[in-house]
Amino acid sequence: MVKKQLIMEKALELFAKQGFEATSVQQITDQCGISKGAFYLSFKSKDELIIALIDQFIEQIFTDIDQVVRSKNSKKNLLYEYYYVSFQSFKQHTDFANILMKEYTQSLNEKLILKMHYFDKLINSDILLLIDRIYGEKVKHTKYDLLYCIKGFTRMYSELFLFQGIPFDLDMNLLCRSLVEKTNLLAQGMTLSFLNQEHMDFSGFQLQSEVTKEQIVSLIEEKVKEMDDSIVKESLLLLQEQTLDQTYSLAIIKGLLENIRNHPHCKWIAYLLGRYFDQKNTAEH
Template identity: 30%
Template sequence: MDKRTMIIEKASELFAKKGFDTTSVQEITDACGISKGSFYLTFKSKESLLFAIFEYFTSKLVDRISTVFQKEINSQERLSEYLVIQFEEIQKYKDFILMQVREQTNLGNEEMMRLLSRLRRKAFELQEALFVERYGQAISAHLPDLFVIVNGMTKGYIEIIIMTKVELDYKRLSDYLVERIDSVVDGLNEPLLDSDSIFGFQTGCSSSAAIKADLASQLHALKRDSANADMTISLEVIEEELMKEAIRKPVIIGMLSNLEPFEEAAEFCQAMRSFLEQ
């Protein structure tokens, strides 16, 4: 386990147990067996660490959910397994989530909005694949509505997991929800929402702006983990362009060419080029 991951995991345990405000950096470094200097070389502040914890947990959730597509199971089982994983991960980190609810830690900054936007879009993509597999391509026009409806259905059960000591059978619950989703799909008529609606109402931005926010979030993660100066410089130039109202496409395309040798940037480069072609 690298130092950054160790700090994230130890700090999340301390925050869940003691609370964010009452946990000191000294307590975190003591738990990790490192110096304060080493901590501040990794994170600028306790607040930036808290954001990194959210980023780390959401990444783990998405990675685990993605494994459902590698299993040789039918569409009903795959959709149910997706829900089971979601509930299990929330149960695993419920104490940390409760701490956030209790202390109402302020993370309403631009970086957090980008993370939430990216997570929301990834959740939509995963559900899209699951719903199309189960209900066929005819469901495509209804995906934005189904996304909102299903998230609304699961929200109440998630609140029970977080806020109460009630022990739910997640497999039984997930199978039950799949039956309810089947009933919803059977009753669908004319679509109400489109993708602009679901990606715009939470962040207050258009679909294009949400995509830019997603790209900026990916860029931030690459820049954070980069140990190559040339790669970092290219990412910084792209970042500056993304912040402008009028993006200079040739500049970004040139920087993307610089990033081609770096395998870890391949997904970002592909997404960036798709955005430029719009």
């Protein structure tokens, strides 16, 4: 296992048991069987390590949701699948989700807060796309309120599992179907809107500029250093070449993206590359 990933995995185990503040760099290095010097070659500080873990956690959840919202051809069961994937992602990362939600509510770490706000805006964009695909013009004047209702359902029911001790092994199918029913009732019955586009703009809803080609290339270079898997590594290198000078067809590029998409540490890069190539080909046509 690459040293950086080893540090992240062992640190995650400690953070889940003890919390961020109670866990020292020394405890992490002892758990990994490495020196402090080796730790600081991978991360400048414990805070940088925490941000890397948060990135990995939220990127995996977001990219799973994004893939459902954007790649499903039919709108049938789309809302159900959104809820199902959201709760399944929390289930897979229960320990870290638990501590992150607790630490975030008490955190004064500016980088952490900005990071959470950024991913919150990405989720907003996906939920709005989902709403448009399912309900269209029927919710034109209430879609922003519906957005926050959907987010509220996801968060509130996640907290039942994370904080109230309700086991994730309960009928997930029933939960998701019940939330679809509730969401549909709201979408069909709401007539008064509180939120509108102006509120979204004021709250900083619009995302900052897209990640640049240079930033994507840099991210790939860093990720390649961490990869042991030859197929994933080779696909990353080929995608890096295509980012700099696209010579392959879009079909081949999508095949390369599929090679890396399901790797737990490459989902975010696959998302960024997918958006980059889609926008590039849209602009050219």
